[in-house]
Amino acid sequence: MYTIIMSLIMTIMLSTIMMLMCIFVSKKNFLNREKMSPFECGFTPKSSPRSPFSSQFFLIAVLFLVFDVEIVIILPMISSLKSANMTKWFMTSTMMIIILLVGLYHEWENGVLEWTN
Missing domain, CATH: 1.20.5 (Single alpha-helices involved in coiled-coils or other helix-helix interfaces)
Structure with missing residues (x-):
């Protein structure tokens, strides 16, 4: 302690x-x-130096990261298939995939995946 x-x-x-x-x-x-202010040879800038950030792009990037991390978690499960208890392995794999599919369905229903909003 x-x-x-x-x-x-x-x-x-x-x-x-x-x-x-x-x-x-x-x-x-x-x-x-x-x-x-941006430097344009001593003149006032003609346009904004920073373009607006798309929140839709940010949401898609976060979704990509979530699915990427989940794949990193799922891939070692394939190599542990030989030494694992098949029932526990199958239940764990199924639960991971169900959680991913429920999350994808939730995002789809909320319209996050629609680019034409």
């Missing part, structure tokens, strides 16, 4: 010290209008 408490205290102290070092060492950035 003593080792766990000491590890926790050391972790908290180390992270606090690193955060304080970042605050003191970091470059102070004073933002003003001139520094934040």
